[in-house]
Amino acid sequence: MLALCLPAHLAAEELGAFARQIDSRRDLREGEVLFRAGDAFEALYAVHQGSVKTSILPEDGREQVAGYYMQGEIVGFDGIASGRHTCNSAALENSVVCSVPFAALEQLARTMPLLQQCIYRMLTRELARNHDIMLQFGIRDAQARLVAFLLDLARRCRRRGLSARDLTLRLSRAEMGSYLGLNLATVSRALSRLQDAGLMQVQGRHIKLLDPPSLKSLVAGESPRPQA
Amino acid sequence: MLALCLPAHLAAEELGAFARQIDSRRDLREGEVLFRAGDAFEALYAVHQGSVKTSILPEDGREQVAGYYMQGEIVGFDGIASGRHTCNSAALENSVVCSVPFAALEQLARTMPLLQQCIYRMLTRELARNHDIMLQFGIRDAQARLVAFLLDLARRCRRRGLSARDLTLRLSRAEMGSYLGLNLATVSRALSRLQDAGLMQVQGRHIKLLDPPSLKSLVAGESPRPQA
DNA sequence: CGCGCCGTTGATATTATTCAAGACCAGTGG
DNA sequence: CCACTGGTCTTGAATAATATCAACGGCGCG
Numbered sequence: 484m485l486a487l488c489l490p491a492h493l494a495a496e497e498l499g500a501f502a503r504q505i506d507s508r509r510d511l512r513e514g515e516v517l518f519r520a521g522d523a524f525e526a527l528y529a530v531h532q533g534s535v536k537t538s539i540l541p542e543d544g545r546e547q548v549a550g551y552y553m554q555g556e557i558v559g560f561d562g563i564a565s566g567r568h569t570c571n572s573a574a575l576e577n578s579v580v581c582s583v584p585f586a587a588l589e590q591l592a593r594t595m596p597l598l599q600q601c602i603y604r605m606l607t608r609e610l611a612r613n614h615d616i617m618l619q620f621g622i623r624d625a626q627a628r629l630v631a632f633l634l635d636l637a638r639r640c641r642r643r644g645l646s647a648r649d650l651t652l653r654l655s656r657a658e659m660g661s662y663l664g665l666n667l668a669t670v671s672r673a674l675s676r677l678q679d680a681g682l683m684q685v686q687g688r689h690i691k692l693l694d695p696p697s698l699k700s701l702v703a704g705e706s707p708r709p710q711a
Numbered sequence: 712m713l714a715l716c717l718p719a720h721l722a723a724e725e726l727g728a729f730a731r732q733i734d735s736r737r738d739l740r741e742g743e744v745l746f747r748a749g750d751a752f753e754a755l756y757a758v759h760q761g762s763v764k765t766s767i768l769p770e771d772g773r774e775q776v777a778g779y780y781m782q783g784e785i786v787g788f789d790g791i792a793s794g795r796h797t798c799n800s801a802a803l804e805n806s807v808v809c810s811v812p813f814a815a816l817e818q819l820a821r822t823m824p825l826l827q828q829c830i831y832r833m834l835t836r837e838l839a840r841n842h843d844i845m846l847q848f849g850i851r852d853a854q855a856r857l858v859a860f861l862l863d864l865a866r867r868c869r870r871r872g873l874s875a876r877d878l879t880l881r882l883s884r885a886e887m888g889s890y891l892g893l894n895l896a897t898v899s900r901a902l903s904r905l906q907d908a909g910l911m912q913v914q915g916r917h918i919k920l921l922d923p924p925s926l927k928s929l930v931a932g933e934s935p936r937p938q939a
Numbered sequence: 940c941g942c943g944c945c946g947t948t949g950a951t952a953t954t955a956t957t958c959a960a961g962a963c964c965a966g967t968g969g
Numbered sequence: 970c971c972a973c974t975g976g977t978c979t980t981g982a983a984t985a986a987t988a989t990c991a992a993c994g995g996c997g998c999g
Contacts, residue, residue, distance in 0.1 A: 539846060539849075541931060542931075547846070547849045549842075549845065549846060549849075560838055560842075561838075561839070561842050562839075563835045563838060563839070564832075564835040564836050564838065564839035565839060569839070569842060569843075570842075570846075593824075596821075599827075603831075603834075604792075606831075606834045606835065606838065607791045607792040607834065608792050609838060610788055610789075610791060610792065610834065610837060610838055610841070611789070611790075611791070611792035611793060611797070613838070613841040613842070613845065614777075614788075614789050614797060614798075614841070615797075616845065617777065617841065617844065617845060617848070618767060618775070618777060618798075620845070620848050620892065621767075621775045621777075621889075621892060623892060623956095624986090625986080625987070655944095655945070655946090656945075656946065656947095657945085657946095661849075664848065664849060664851055665987080665988095666987065666988050666989075667945095667946085667988095668946095668947085668948080668987085668988075668989080668990095669986090669987060669988075671946060671947055671948080672947085672948080672987095674947095675947075675948085687945085687946075687995095687996095703769060703770075851988090852954090853954080853955070883976095883977070883978090884977075884978065884979095885977085885978095893955080893956095894955065894956050894957080895977095895978085896955085896956075896957080896958095896978095896979080896980080897954090897955055897956075899978060899979055899980080900955090900979080900980080902979095903979070903980085915963090915964090915977085915978075
């Protein structure tokens with residue numbers, strides 16, 4: 484299953500050597516913790532099946548969702564620099580991850596230029612992705628921000644061969660809200676309004692995007708932003 | 712001056728070869744553009760003197776500030792994955808940057824393990840930094856968010872041997888607001904209130920942090936967050 | 940059936956935005 | 970030297986958006 488988790492352009496023979504060394508699969512049940520803030524950073528985890536969230540919990544306050552990872556995505560880059568994880572990670576449903584011990588990976592990469600390249604690409608991709616996410620947070624309007632999130636989700640689904648129209652959220656309203664910096668109730672209301680407007684169909688955690696073009700223009704077009 | 716821009720742990724002899732190849736200094740006047748969204752990604756820029764901002768401008772809307780880089784920091788990671796810059800960059804004051812052609816750097820790194828390491832560290836650091844920034848955006852209260860920004864700034868100043876108490880902002884209120892997702896007026900009011908509370912002294916763009924501990928607790932302690 | 944969790948929705952309070960007026964400041968030209 | 974001007978910052982009042990509080994409905998499960 485490792486082959487599925489790792490970039491395809493890794494040459495076959497290298498993959499063989501690689502897999503022999505570090506292949507390691509782990510099953511998670513819903514809610515099960517993958518790592519915690521403060522844990523030593525030992526591995527990256529490729530989500531093979533299911534989905535995973537990351538979060539922080541400020542001692543005083545309530546959990547804040549920091550990231551959401553689905554099939555084919557990689558969790559754990561936080562803490563790669565410091566050697567310790569800076570957030571918690573837990574499965575949102577029964578899931579399977581491939582654990583990739585990072586020290587071994589690095590070690591191996593020293594003698595394998597292609598693998599080196601592969602790691603490098605992972606890092607830069609993650610960098611670009613984070614950049615995108617940060618820009619999305621610039622959207623101030625609650626409804627537009629939510630739509631941006633859903634469209635991002637749709638894009639990621641399409642990439643993985645799933646339907647980009649029929650989304651199944653694995654996050655609760657509260658978790659979405661936390662991730663987006665919105666209140667649970669605000670998320671719910673925004674979804675209702677979007678449904679009333681005929682732009683999507685909402686049934687609990689199943690969302691059908693009825694009018695992607697309009698949704699896109701909603702995000703790009705009329706987001707009131709602070710001046711500069 | 713390149714030596715100042717690059718990580719110190721690069722072995723001297725390698726640095727020599729490196730510098731000979733790619734050393735390239737560029738002076739920027741206030742407001743001068745370093746690169747634009749859509750430009751081919753050719754180089755990273757180490758800020759040697761002064762400061763630089765990145766921003767996007769959605770066709771419809773107003774400029775949104777995406778990042779702020781000071782002396783000793785590196786701009787341009789956006790677009791490293793796609794080969795094109797995804798945001799604009801301009802000098803906030805008269806500045807000097809070292810341009811580091813990235814293709815050359817990569818090429819060179821193939822034969823220099825230490826340089827390889829160095830690039831690698833740059834990437835992971837940037838990753839960690841972005842992660843931190845994203846978490847800061849989770850802070851919902853305008854005042855607390857602003858304080859978090861100022862404390863981050865202070866930390867970066869200290870790291871660079873500048874005073875962590877007396878800050879000189881290079882961003883206007885509007886730019887700070889744009890970066891933080893707040894209105895200009897909100898930023899101004901928050902600063903006034905913080906001053907009234909005796910936590911800092913504000914004189915235009917000069918800010919003196921009078922009570923860092925209280926400021927820190929303000930960020931961590933009582934930020935009302937959505938539930939999850 | 941009753942319970943707990945999740946989601947929706949209303950009423951209200953709080954917070955931030957918007958609009959607008961004026962203060963401050965530096966640069967410029969009379 | 971002094972107004973003038975453009976930009977930035979502060980502040981007030983009105984408005985809009987979101988959070989909070991709370992009630993209720995649905996659904997799965999013991």
